[in-house]
Each structure stands twice: as C-alpha cells, then as structure tokens.
Amino acid sequence: xxxxxxxxxxxxxxxxxGAIRTLTGQGIAKxxxxxxxxxxxxxxxxxxxxxxxxDELLSEACRYATEQRVxxxxxxxxxxxxxxxxxxxxxxxxxxxxxxxxxxxxxxxLAGAQTQPRLAAATAAGLSLWVAEVEKVLVRVLAxxxxxxxxxxxxxxxxxxxxxxxxxxxxxxxRDGAGRALDALEQLGAVAAxxxxxxxxxxxAVRHRLRRAARG
Amino acid sequence: xxxxxxxxxxxxxxxxxGAIRTLTGQGIAKxxxxxxxxxxxxxxxxxxxxxxxxDELLSEACRYATEQRVxxxxxxxxxxxxxxxxxxxxxxxxxxxxxxxxxxxxxxxLAGAQTQPRLAAATAAGLSLWVAEVEKVLVRVLAxxxxxxxxxxxxxxxxxxxxxxxxxxxxxxxRDGAGRALDALEQLGAVAAxxxxxxxxxxxAVRHRLRRAARG
DNA sequence: CACGTAGTTGAGCAGTCGCTCAAAAACTTG
DNA sequence: CAAGTTTTTGAGCGACTGCTCAACTACGTG
Numbered sequence: 450x451x452x453x454x455x456x457x458x459x460x461x462x463x464x465x466x467g468a469i470r471t472l473t474g475q476g477i478a479k480x481x482x483x484x485x486x487x488x489x490x491x492x493x494x495x496x497x498x499x500x501x502x503x504d505e506l507l508s509e510a511c512r513y514a515t516e517q518r519v520x521x522x523x524x525x526x527x528x529x530x531x532x533x534x535x536x537x538x539x540x541x542x543x544x545x546x547x548x549x550x551x552x553x554x555x556x557x558x559l560a561g562a563q564t565q566p567r568l569a570a571a572t573a574a575g576l577s578l579w580v581a582e583v584e585k586v587l588v589r590v591l592a593x594x595x596x597x598x599x600x601x602x603x604x605x606x607x608x609x610x611x612x613x614x615x616x617x618x619x620x621x622x623x624r625d626g627a628g629r630a631l632d633a634l635e636q637l638g639a640v641a642a643x644x645x646x647x648x649x650x651x652x653x654a655v656r657h658r659l660r661r662a663a664r665g
Numbered sequence: 666x667x668x669x670x671x672x673x674x675x676x677x678x679x680x681x682x683g684a685i686r687t688l689t690g691q692g693i694a695k696x697x698x699x700x701x702x703x704x705x706x707x708x709x710x711x712x713x714x715x716x717x718x719x720d721e722l723l724s725e726a727c728r729y730a731t732e733q734r735v736x737x738x739x740x741x742x743x744x745x746x747x748x749x750x751x752x753x754x755x756x757x758x759x760x761x762x763x764x765x766x767x768x769x770x771x772x773x774x775l776a777g778a779q780t781q782p783r784l785a786a787a788t789a790a791g792l793s794l795w796v797a798e799v800e801k802v803l804v805r806v807l808a809x810x811x812x813x814x815x816x817x818x819x820x821x822x823x824x825x826x827x828x829x830x831x832x833x834x835x836x837x838x839x840r841d842g843a844g845r846a847l848d849a850l851e852q853l854g855a856v857a858a859x860x861x862x863x864x865x866x867x868x869x870a871v872r873h874r875l876r877r878a879a880r881g
Numbered sequence: 882c883a884c885g886t887a888g889t890t891g892a893g894c895a896g897t898c899g900c901t902c903a904a905a906a907a908c909t910t911g
Numbered sequence: 912c913a914a915g916t917t918t919t920t921g922a923g924c925g926a927c928t929g930c931t932c933a934a935c936t937a938c939g940t941g
Binding site for chain 2: 604611629630646647650
C-alpha cells in the first residue's frame with residue numbers, strides 16, 4: 450500500500466473513530482462535522498471530502514462500530530444455550546461496553562434516525578446485524594425448550610434487540626432504574642432456564658397446557 | 666375567569682399542543698421555538714415569555730402529554746390480570762396511539778434527553794408515570810402466578826416501559842420489524858398466561874424446579 | 882526535476898438555533 | 912376616557928449548522 454493510500458485510510462479511520470467517540474460522548478445532537486473533526490484532530494472539510502456528507506459519515510460509522518462489536522461477541526453468542534444465558538449475556542456486554550460506549554452508538558443513531566431518513570436505513574442495517582445474531586441464538590435455544598414451538602424467533606430477536614436499545618437509552622435518564630431493569634430481566638432469564646430443566650412429566654404437562662392455550 | 670387569564674391559558678395550551686405535534690410529527694431534532702410556535706400559530710417569542718426556555722416548554726409538554734395518556738388508560742390497566750393481558754394491552758395501546766402519536770412523545774424526548782440534562786429529568790418523570798402504573802399491574806399479576814416469587818416487579822416494570830419505548834423507536838427505522846416484535850411479545854405473553862393455569866401438580870413441579878434454580 | 886493529482890486547510894456563505902428587546906396591541910383598573 | 916399592566920409582535924444578536932471553494936502542501940509519475 451502506497452503512503453498516499455495509507456494516509457487516506459488513516460484519515461478515514463480517524464474520522465470514523467471521532468464520530469463514534471463524539472456520538473457516545475456528546476450525543477447525536479452535538480455531533481456535527483466540526484465536533485467530529487475536532488475529536489479526530491483533522492479539518493472539518495475532510496468530512497465532506499471523504500464521506501460527502503455528515504449523514505454518510507455517521508452511516509459508515511454505524512456499520513463500522515456495529516460490525517466490530519458483533520465480530521467481537523460472535524463466539525460468545527455461539528456458546529449460548531438457554532434464554533437465561535442470553536439475558537445474562539446482554540447484561541455482561543452492557544457493562545463491558547459501558548466506558549467504550551460502542552453499543553450506545555446504536556442508541557444515539559436510533560434516536561437521530563427518527564428525523565433523518567438517511568440515517569434510518571443505516572441504523573436499521575446496524576441493528577439488523579445484532580438481530581441476526583440474536584435470531585440464530587433464539588432458533589437454537591427455542592428448539593431445545595418446551596416453550597419453543599410457541600415462540601417466533603424472528604419477532605423475538607427484534608423485540609430483544611429493540612428492548613436492549615430502549616434500556617440503553619433509559620439508562621441515560623435513570624441509571625439506577627436501568628440497572629434494576631437489567632437485574633430483573635436476568636432473573637427472569639433464570640426462571641425461563643429453569644423451566645427448560647423440568648422433569649419429563651412436568652414438561653409434558655406444560656406442553657399440554659400451552660397447546661390448549663394456543664388453540665384458543 | 667377574566668378574558669385575560671383565559672387568553673393566557675389558551676396560548677399556553679396552544680404551545681403545549683404545538684410542541685407535542687411537532688415532536689411526534691417532525692422529531693426532536695426539528696423541534697425548536699420557531700417550529701413549535703408555527704405549529705401553534707403564535708409568535709416564537711411567546712415560548713420564552715410563557716415558559717422561559719424551549720427545554721422548559723418541552724418538559725411541561727412531556728408531563729402534559731403523559732398525564733393525559735396515563736389517565737386515559739388507567740382503568741384498562743386496572744383490569745389486567747395476567748402477563749399475557751399486559752403485553753396484549755401494550756400492543757393495543759401502541760396501535761390506538763399510532764396516529765395521535767402521544768406515546769411517541771416520550772420516545773422522542775428520551776432520545777433528546779441523552780444530551781440535554783434539563784430534559785432528562787422531565788423525561789424520567791414522564792416515564793416514571795408509566796412505570797408506576799405497570800408496577801401496580803405486575804405486583805398484582807405476579808402475586809397470582811407460580812413465577813411470582815422469583816420476579817422483581819419494580820425492575821420488571823422499568824424493563825417493560827423501557828423496552829416498549831425502544832420498540833417504539835425501532836418502529837421509526839423498521840416498521841415491519843417492530844410489528845413482528847410486538848406480535849412475538851404478545852405470543853410470549855400468552856405462553857406466560859398459560860403457565861399460570863397449570864394444574865396443581867405441574868404447578869408444584871414448576872415451583873420446586875424454580876426454587877432449586879434460585880438456590881443456585 | 883517537473884508536472885499532475887490527491888489530500889488538506891482556513892475562510893466564508895446561507896441557513897437555523899435560543900434568546901432578547903423595544904414597541905405595539907389588548908386588556909384591567911381608576 | 913386615561914393611565915397602567917399584561918400579552919403579543921417583528922426585528923435582531925451571537926453562535927452554530929452543513930457545505931463549498933480557492934489556495935496550499937505532499938505525493939505519484941513522466
């Protein structure tokens with residue numbers, strides 16, 4: 450790679466990192482070409498030279514940050530084998546990312562996307578990376594659970610991802626409340642996990658009751 | 666009430682309604698003194714005359730809108746007697762409010778509150794009105810469920826409220842996905858409701874398994 | 882080394898923001 | 912009706928926004 454191409458890539462990366470740091474540190478409202486450029490230590494005009502527009506930069510930053518995170522956690526997601534573990538994983542990741550704030554990028558962009566259609570597509574794409582991973586886990590987990598045949602992994606994956614982002618945003622206005630919410634979900638996860646480990650007789654009873662409910 | 670006082674109250678209300686309409690229609694990013702005043706049909710300087718600042722207006726609009734909604738749905742919340750009904754209620758309310766958009770106000774403010782500390786307090790207060798109602802329902806519902814002794818109504822209420830707002834925001838970037846998420850949650854609610862109606866023997870087995878899980 | 886291009890810069894334009902203010906208008910009170 | 916108060920208005924200030932552009936530097940290629 451030539452020095453020129455290397456410099457180009459370096460500048461782009463500086464801007465992407467600057468965008469993520471600004472987004473998580475100052476919020477979407479204070480994320481502008483000038484603030485991002487300042488965080489990146491470069492001139493603001495480079496935002497437009499390299500990315501064309503602020504929205505485009507944020508879109509790429511969204512993909513950049515999300516792909517990084519999903520890659521980082523993919524193995525751990527792969528080893529999850531119950532609903533309880535999934536919810537416990539959510540709590541762990543949330544705390545690991547607290548100071549890095551990489552997950553909060555999605556929350557900020559989701560907030561901003563409500564008004565800027567250009568951001569909406571990128572945010573949906575970023576979120577769908579997580580949804581896809583969660584969906585894989587749910588398909589596997591639900592197949593092994595007595596509750597499995599009555600739940601829709603596709604919809605649940607979206608619900609889990611959206612809820613997680615909602616709690617992330619909630620943390621911004623009530624940190625204690627968000628902590629208790631995560632605690633409660635983890636606890637609920639343990640309950641669900643326990644159901645999977647019922648003895649065969651109780652399992653049959655549960656399945657039977659659920660089928661009756663499903664029929665109306 | 667004198668004509669002067671009546672006019673004062675009318676103008677304030679126009680501004681509050683204008684704020685809510687702008688918030689739900691244009692989003693927090695395009696909600697300014699000028700846009701709100703235009704929606705209200707009055708001069709922008711009145712925002713500062715009557716409320717002192719834009720943030721203060723939005724804070725009062727948040728309380729105004731949320732109190733209205735909570736009052737409206739309180740009876741229906743009071744008649745909920747299972748987790749399934751609670752989740753079904755969430756879906757119903759979501760659809761009833763779709764065009765009115767009064768619930769989306771909270772989502773927009775939660776998004777904005779990530780950066781403006783002044784808004785954070787008001788948003789947390791608005792959200793806590795919902796949390797309190799959900800908590801009452803959960804206390805009642807969980808007391809009658811075999812899962813009850815293993816779940817924390819306080820934390821769960823916060824998780825439910827925050828998740829609901831998250832799904833509301835998710836709808837802004839992926840309407841179909843949000844719909845499937847709500848469907849899946851409703852379905853899951855039906856499963857939880859069915860567990861409450863297990864026969865006494867299965868109930869004892871479930872409780873026994875949960876207690877063992879709770880001990881470690 | 883010389884020429885062309887890619888990368889970078891600071892200045893600047895048009896627009897919006899929150900907010901202020903003096904003056905006009907509407908109402909209350911004597 | 913006149914004087915005083917409250918409400919409303921349009922203009923305007925300084926700060927910020929996305930974005931453009933001519934000038935400048937640094938590199939790639941003959």
